[in-house]
Amino acid sequence: MKETAKHKIMGFMDFVMYTAGLNLLFLLCSLPLVTMGTSLTALYAGLRAMFRKEPCFQAFFSTYRKSFLRATVLWVILLPLNMLVLFNAYTIWYYQISGSLPALLLSLVFALILLSITTMVFLFYSRFEGSLLQLLRYGGTMFLNYPLRGLLISVLTWGPFALFLLSPMTFLFFGVLFLFFYFAVVSIAAIWLMNLPFAKFAREVLGMDVPQYTSSSQEDTDE
Numbered sequence: 001m002k003e004t005a006k007h008k009i010m011g012f013m014d015f016v017m018y019t020a021g022l023n024l025l026f027l028l029c030s031l032p033l034v035t036m037g038t039s040l041t042a043l044y045a046g047l048r049a050m051f052r053k054e055p056c057f058q059a060f061f062s063t064y065r066k067s068f069l070r071a072t073v074l075w076v077i078l079l080p081l082n083m084l085v086l087f088n089a090y091t092i093w094y095y096q097i098s099g100s101l102p103a104l105l106l107s108l109v110f111a112l113i114l115l116s117i118t119t120m121v122f123l124f125y126s127r128f129e130g131s132l133l134q135l136l137r138y139g140g141t142m143f144l145n146y147p148l149r150g151l152l153i154s155v156l157t158w159g160p161f162a163l164f165l166l167s168p169m170t171f172l173f174f175g176v177l178f179l180f181f182y183f184a185v186v187s188i189a190a191i192w193l194m195n196l197p198f199a200k201f202a203r204e205v206l207g208m209d210v211p212q213y214t215s216s217s218q219e220d221t222d223e
Helices: 002-029 036-051 056-095 101-125 132-145 147-166 168-173 175-204
Strands: none
Touching: 002 036, 002 056, 002 175, 036 056, 036 101, 036 175, 056 101, 056 132, 101 132, 101 147, 101 175, 132 147, 132 175, 147 175
8 A cells, every 4th residue: 555655656756747847848948939839849749758658858859859840830930920910909909999899809819719720730740740731731620620629728828928928027926837837737738638639530530540649740640
């Protein structure tokens, strides 16, 4: 009984250590900003490796290296689009033009949809290979099939950046949480929410039976 309890405690401590480590790696590798898409892809892959009790840091760096060019190009394409839509919503809100509420709501909805598709693209890429157009199409398809899950994942993933813009002091107050755990924990939730949908997608669309929590985006398919 004592050995079992000790084993569970050690397992939990390993989980906390690996989660914090991957969270830090994600933030450090995202510092150039242009590499944030690659870092997010690698974070998802590292967490999947952790679930399978494989070397998670090795999976992170392996996926980061293999997906760097494609994920960076995707991020460079999608980030300006997201910024443009968000800036449009901010402009409508800031000037508060009479009768602009419908336009503001429409702009915010479109911004959330685009941000959700962006997140889904990198979550998809952490598990499957594909060309740029395929990744964009499949990411959009997954969001359209599971919009509520996509919106939830997107809001949780990018919420802290909105918090930083709206209230920097509040963001700093929760700084330790964001530094060590937040993004990894949210990514765990994202992997869990999309695990079965991805398996179904792979089986029905890609014609393949993939294991759950695949660690590398380069090992599943090469369409």
